[in-house]
Amino acid sequence: xxxxxxxxxxxxxxxxxxxxxxxxxxxxxxxxxxxxxxxxxxxxxxxxxxxxxxxxxxxxxxxxxxxxxxxxxxxxxxxxxxxxxxxxxxxxxxxxxxxxxxxxxxxxxxxxxxxxxxxxxxxxxxxxxxxxxxxxxxxxxxxxxxxxxxxxxxxxxxxxxxxxxxxxxxxxxxxxxxxxxxxxxxxxxxxxxxxxxxxxxxxxxxxxxxxxxxxxxxxxxxxxxxxxxxxx
Numbered sequence: 001x002x003x004x005x006x007x008x009x010x011x012x013x014x015x016x017x018x019x020x021x022x023x024x025x026x027x028x029x030x031x032x033x034x035x036x037x038x039x040x041x042x043x044x045x046x047x048x049x050x051x052x053x054x055x056x057x058x059x060x061x062x063x064x065x066x067x068x069x070x071x072x073x074x075x076x077x078x079x080x081x082x083x084x085x086x087x088x089x090x091x092x093x094x095x096x097x098x099x100x101x102x103x104x105x106x107x108x109x110x111x112x113x114x115x116x117x118x119x120x121x122x123x124x125x126x127x128x129x130x131x132x133x134x135x136x137x138x139x140x141x142x143x144x145x146x147x148x149x150x151x152x153x154x155x156x157x158x159x160x161x162x163x164x165x166x167x168x169x170x171x172x173x174x175x176x177x178x179x180x181x182x183x184x185x186x187x188x189x190x191x192x193x194x195x196x197x198x199x200x201x202x203x204x205x206x207x208x209x210x211x212x213x214x215x216x217x218x219x220x221x222x223x224x225x226x227x228x229x230x231x232x
Contacts, residue, residue: 027118028202032157034113034189036130041108041163109168111144112161113189115152119202123152125195126160127207127232132168132185136175142168145192145212147219148229162229 111130117123126148134140148160168185193209194202203209209216215232 029123029191029194030116030118031189031191032114032116034111034130034187036109036111036168036187039108039110039163041106041165106165108163108165110161110163111146112159114157114159115191116157117152117154119196120154121196121198121200122154123150123194124197125193126150126191127193127212128160128189128191131188131190134169134173134185135183137173140169140171140173142170144168145215145232146229147216147232149224150228151197160229162227162231164231166231 113128113130115126115128127145128148129143129145132142132144144164144166146160146162148162150158150160152158168187172184190204192204192207196202212232219230219232
């Protein structure tokens with residue numbers, strides 16, 4: 001199941017419920033441990049050029065010639081490279097590489113947790129959040145929410161993790177800065193919603209999908225790559 005199917009799935013599946021914030025040994029999903037750390041997020045390489053033209057079909061592309069080329073010694077030149085389109089494609093590739101822009105590396109944060117599937121269904125999608133409450137100022141409360149695509153069989157555990165440019169808190173009180181213990185926050189990981197492979201849903205009663213619809217649409221607007229989770 002991919003994130004683009006989340007809205008259609010939630011309309012037709014059976015809905016279970018997680019009561020309150022208690023997620024312990026009696027829950028259908030258990031948070032084993034969690035942590036956050038500072039990281040350096042590598043910049044992305046963005047191409048500003050056009051897609052090179054498709055090479056023309058030449059006799060060497062036909063089946064017999066293609067089979068003969070497969071037996072050619074290593075290092076032999078591809079006949080397509082001698083065609084006009086082939087040379088144009090090679091030149092265009094060089095131009096695109098010259099025009100590509102790499103975005104700057106950024107200071108960021110990595111949030112992670114290990115969760116265990118305590119139920120008898122395979123988990124495919126997890127909505128979760130990392131909560132921070134400043135010890136010296138209880139009113140300073142921050143939630144960082146994430147969407148993950150996973151495959152966790154009954155009884156198995158898995159790590160969910162995501163990178164974000166947003167830290168635990170944008171503001172810290174003066175009292176926290178003078179605390180020599182080094183512990184600034186009361187930290188907690190909450191599972192908000194679990195979607196199973198059979199269409200069933202386990203959702204915390206206090207959490208509302210409607211509240212994160214805009215963030216969810218933005219997070220799933222681009223193709224899903226090799227990442228496990230995305231920030232909401």
